[in-house]
Amino acid sequence: MNSKQELKLQQLLRLKRHESPGKPYFDHFLAEFHRYQRADLLESPSKWQEWKTNLTNFLFARPVRTFAYSSSFATVVLLAVVGLSPSTAPSDKSVSAPPSSYHYAEATEEALRHVEINPISLSAFDRDFNAPRFVTGERTLAYENTVAF
Amino acid sequence: MDPEKEDSRESELVPDEELVRRCVEGEVAAFDHLILRYKERLYGVIYNMTSNHEDTNDLLMEAFDRAYRNLAGYKKDALFYTWLYRIAVNRTLNLLEKRKKFRNNLSLNEMDLDLSKEQGLLDWSQVTDPERSAQLKDLQSKLNDSLQRLSNEHRAVVVLFDIEGLSHADISKITNCSEGTVRSRLHYAHKQLQKMLVGYL
Numbered sequence A: 001m002n003s004k005q006e007l008k009l010q011q012l013l014r015l016k017r018h019e020s021p022g023k024p025y026f027d028h029f030l031a032e033f034h035r036y037q038r039a040d041l042l043e044s045p046s047k048w049q050e051w052k053t054n055l056t057n058f059l060f061a062r063p064v065r066t067f068a069y070s071s072s073f074a075t076v077v078l079l080a081v082v083g084l085s086p087s088t089a090p091s092d093k094s095v096s097a098p099p100s101s102y103h104y105a106e107a108t109e110e111a112l113r114h115v116e117i118n119p120i121s122l123s124a125f126d127r128d129f130n131a132p133r134f135v136t137g138e139r140t141l142a143y144e145n146t147v148a149f
Numbered sequence B: 001m002d003p004e005k006e007d008s009r010e011s012e013l014v015p016d017e018e019l020v021r022r023c024v025e026g027e028v029a030a031f032d033h034l035i036l037r038y039k040e041r042l043y044g045v046i047y048n049m050t051s052n053h054e055d056t057n058d059l060l061m062e063a064f065d066r067a068y069r070n071l072a073g074y075k076k077d078a079l080f081y082t083w084l085y086r087i088a089v090n091r092t093l094n095l096l097e098k099r100k101k102f103r104n105n106l107s108l109n110e111m112d113l114d115l116s117k118e119q120g121l122l123d124w125s126q127v128t129d130p131e132r133s134a135q136l137k138d139l140q141s142k143l144n145d146s147l148q149r150l151s152n153e154h155r156a157v158v159v160l161f162d163i164e165g166l167s168h169a170d171i172s173k174i175t176n177c178s179e180g181t182v183r184s185r186l187h188y189a190h191k192q193l194q195k196m197l198v199g200y201l
Helices: A003-018 A023-027 A029-042 A047-060 A063-084 A101-113 B008-013 B016-024 B029-050 B053-069 B080-104 B108-121 B130-149 B152-163 B168-175 B179-196
Strands: A140-142
Touching (some): A003 B029, A003 B130, A003 B152, A003 B179, A029 B029, B016 B080, B029 B080, B080 B152, B080 B168, B152 B179
16 A cells, blocks of 8 residues: 555544534533433333333232232142042042942941831731731731632 | 533543442542543444434443443453443344344335435535535435444444544454454454445545
């Protein structure tokens, strides 16, 4: 590169130092800067910041609501745990327990315990062949009143 | 307290680092002295990179604001003015990168028109001869046009070295690259400018 041209170029570029907006601009710059800083403080927040603030207020600025959320969550968890736990033997008085043969046998035994049973005479001589025969109390066992041999 | 009305001699004697320390300790007016000290030089750096007064004003405000907010993070291993210049240059480069696409869509005529709006910034107070004045305006326009044709990084180096008169070492700190890179960019930019300004050299 030609050193003379280089020097001339530097002189030309140095002319740009004289480009200036003028004294009034710099005289008011400090006041403008303070105004800029104050305006920046009052600047409305972005949509995202606004949304985040609203959400935070909604969740944490109301203690009762917060408690309601946590207690609801705890209830749901508790119900889920109870519902998923393995089933145990139903109690005797359980109404909703499904019927089983064990229950029928037990109930029958209980009912029969209170029924008075007359002794049955096995002697053929004591038997009135015209009268019906009963097994338990007055319940008819058979209706044939004659014996056909 | 208006620092501009204060005894300027007192504020001029105080080193930058001392003003920074005072500001960090709560004397916010100390930062006003730093603004008064650097506003014109920083304006020159940004304006010569953007060639637009409105952009320069916005970027200058942003740069000082950012410096003020990050003053506590300023490390004394660097000079305050290189730190401040670095903030301003980085913000300017960021803006220019964002606008690169838009600028590329502008025709040269539109760019010239853009630059001609900034003619009012010219402070050729000594110029009285109308013919000479017209020549200088033409030269200024051509100079701005040539600078705008350089890449942002090359323009930054030219502005800091040729217009602001900073050293290679300071420029390497401000632009965060080695001195060798600074010299290389400067050499390439000068060659480009010589080609563009061939009629004026």
